[in-house]
Amino acid sequence: MFTTAPAPNFTQTRLPDDLFAAINALKQELNAVILAHYYQDSDIQDIADFIGDSLELARKAANTSADVIVFAGVHFMAETAKILNPDKLVLLPDLNAGCSLADSCPPEAFAAFKADRPKHLVISYINCTAEIKAMSDIICTSSNAVKIVNQIPANQPIIFGPDRNLGRYVMEQTGRNMEIWQGACIVHENFSEKKIVQLKIENPQAEIIAHPECEPPVLRHANYIGSTAALLKYTQSSSSQAFIVATEPGIIHQMQKQTPHKQFIPAPGNNNTCACNECPHMRLNTLEKLYLSLKNQTPEITMSQELQRAALKPIQRMLEMS
Numbered sequence: 001m002f003t004t005a006p007a008p009n010f011t012q013t014r015l016p017d018d019l020f021a022a023i024n025a026l027k028q029e030l031n032a033v034i035l036a037h038y039y040q041d042s043d044i045q046d047i048a049d050f051i052g053d054s055l056e057l058a059r060k061a062a063n064t065s066a067d068v069i070v071f072a073g074v075h076f077m078a079e080t081a082k083i084l085n086p087d088k089l090v091l092l093p094d095l096n097a098g099c100s101l102a103d104s105c106p107p108e109a110f111a112a113f114k115a116d117r118p119k120h121l122v123i124s125y126i127n128c129t130a131e132i133k134a135m136s137d138i139i140c141t142s143s144n145a146v147k148i149v150n151q152i153p154a155n156q157p158i159i160f161g162p163d164r165n166l167g168r169y170v171m172e173q174t175g176r177n178m179e180i181w182q183g184a185c186i187v188h189e190n191f192s193e194k195k196i197v198q199l200k201i202e203n204p205q206a207e208i209i210a211h212p213e214c215e216p217p218v219l220r221h222a223n224y225i226g227s228t229a230a231l232l233k234y235t236q237s238s239s240s241q242a243f244i245v246a247t248e249p250g251i252i253h254q255m256q257k258q259t260p261h262k263q264f265i266p267a268p269g270n271n272n273t274c275a276c277n278e279c280p281h282m283r284l285n286t287l288e289k290l291y292l293s294l295k296n297q298t299p300e301i302t303m304s305q306e307l308q309r310a311a312l313k314p315i316q317r318m319l320e321m322s
Helices: 019-030 042-047 054-063 075-084 107-115 130-134 145-150 164-174 193-202 228-237 251-258 287-296 305-321
Strands: 032-037 050-052 068-072 089-091 121-125 138-140 158-161 207-210 242-246 263-266
Touching: 019 032, 019 042, 019 287, 032 042, 032 054, 032 075, 042 251, 042 287, 050 054, 054 068, 054 075, 054 305, 068 075, 068 287, 075 089, 075 130, 075 305, 107 130, 107 158, 121 145, 130 305, 138 145, 138 305, 145 164, 145 305, 158 164, 193 242, 207 228, 228 251, 242 251, 251 263
Parallel strands: 032 050, 032 068, 068 089, 121 138, 121 158, 207 242, 242 263
Antiparallel strands: none
């Protein structure tokens, strides 16, 4: 649940000439930390104190000594930071930065799905709302989903949600049969198998690397499948000099910084307007909004203590099992 404040009015607020310096000054003044996901714009990644995928960011949020957390990501990520830090001020630069995957799992519908399967353990991908987390037994990320499922007794039935593609991938990797909630991410479902194959023909030296949220036809062509952080690490360790990257292209900024001599080609989506496949929600955050969020200490993420406590338990189990 979000508490909204009036949206920043750029026409009434004069922005400083040097946003990087202004943001750093506010960070010092407020004892604030900026956590940014790999899918954010490059400027936000460059100003952030810590960049990571969902698991890395959850760990960082759990251990920060900052008084203020600015989460440059989407709303479920900022919610997770608030769940882990109920007494800290948690800010999200743009409250409209939602998540199609989280939205694909309405709490009322998921509650009914769970009620029909009372003997099932609920493992939920972290890309979900606080309400879904509160209904879960264990949270997972794409980095640790296989590891967590492998720790569950073989005779224990499992509900896995909300991403059907990650759930399908985990079943293949673990040999476990799970009841899968049929949610999906608009970015990872939108990759074009046909266009990726054409890119491979044009760049035969390139390896295809893909996130497990992608659909099976795309994963079948992948030389390597892994979480966002795992994909970044793979491009550093692989001897290949070129990669076709089937995940949100924001990660390419870090790939290029780590190995500037290598080539990174964003995998195209099914649309005809862009050669890449950007997340429209992630890209709502901007450097200007980040500055205004710190300056005005809003928009703030809030939730009830009851919801916070219920959602915290499965996150703690994930961190313990990881």
